[in-house]
Amino acid sequence: AQKVTQAQTEISVVEKEDVTLDCVYETRDTTYYLFWYKQPPSGELVFLIRRNSFDEQNEISGRYSWNFQKSTSSFNFTITASQVVDSAVYFCALSLIQGAQKLVFGQGTRLTINP
Amino acid sequence: DTGVSQNPRHKITKRGQNVTFRCDPISEHNRLYWYRQTLGQGPEFLTYFQNEAQLEKSRLLSDRFSAERPKGSFSTLEIQRTEQGDSAMYLCASSFPTGLNTGELFFGEGSRLTVL
Numbered sequence: 001a002q003k004v005t006q007a008q009t010e011i012s013v014v015e016k017e018d019v020t021l022d023c024v025y026e027t028r029d030t031t032y033y034l035f036w037y038k039q040p041p042s043g044e045l046v047f048l049i050r051r052n053s054f055d056e057q058n059e060i061s062g063r064y065s066w067n068f069q070k071s072t073s074s075f076n077f078t079i080t081a082s083q084v085v086d087s088a089v090y091f092c093a094l095s096l097i098q099g100a101q102k103l104v105f106g107q108g109t110r111l112t113i114n115p
Numbered sequence: 116d117t118g119v120s121q122n123p124r125h126k127i128t129k130r131g132q133n134v135t136f137r138c139d140p141i142s143e144h145n146r147l148y149w150y151r152q153t154l155g156q157g158p159e160f161l162t163y164f165q166n167e168a169q170l171e172k173s174r175l176l177s178d179r180f181s182a183e184r185p186k187g188s189f190s191t192l193e194i195q196r197t198e199q200g201d202s203a204m205y206l207c208a209s210s211f212p213t214g215l216n217t218g219e220l221f222f223g224e225g226s227r228l229t230v231l
Contacts, residue, residue: 004157033218043204044118045158045222091157095218101148102171103220105157 002027004094006106013082014114021077021109023092029053034068034075035093035103045091051075082113117141119223121207127229128197135193136226140209147190148220149182150206151175158206164190197230204228 003026150158166187184190208220
């Protein structure tokens with residue numbers, strides 16, 4: 001069975017600080033897909049990134065970056081120079097299917113950015 | 116608004132009553148998903164449709180739950196004889212057809228159910 005663990009339940013930082021959200025996953029399959037979603041107070045989950053298990057390149061998108069390490073089964077998410085608008089619950093998820101028909105989500109990390 | 120639409124947004128019901136939620140996906144999407152999210156937890160997969168065919172159901176979907184997508188467009192999720200443990204946010208998502216699918220799911224804002 002697949003499992004995703006986000007050990008950080010809540011994180012609170014001051015605006016402009018860098019913050020890293022941890023994600024550890026478990027699966028016996030060699031092909032899998034990892035995701036990060038953001039859930040703002042409105043409740044609508046917003047897709048941030050998908051990463052394939054065979055692509056360990058780190059990715060940067062603006063202030064967001066992702067560090068995928070198969071050796072430690074981790075897929076961590078860093079926000080650089082955080083802003084108040086980054087405040088949300090962030091979920092890491094795993095799927096065995098490219099089309100992401102069945103996502104297994106972690107418990108989420110509630111991130112609060114204080115002005 | 117061309118996003119995923121869910122109705123009603125909030126439903127309060129008494130234990131034992133039936134409730135039905137509706138999801139209107141993005142029109143070009145042929146895949147539709149239902150997830151359930153309880154307070155402080157991540158969403159859990161319930162079921163998935165490709166067009167009108169229900170292709171997978173989670174063990175979480177007990178006999179009291181039924182989902183349909185009769186014409187391959189909107190979907191309904193019905194819960195019969197509700198129990199207090201059914202209280203949760205019910206999330207609908209849709210995605211592009213195979214071949215165009217990047218793995219991104221487009222979620223609605225959810226339907227929150229409270230069973231008294």
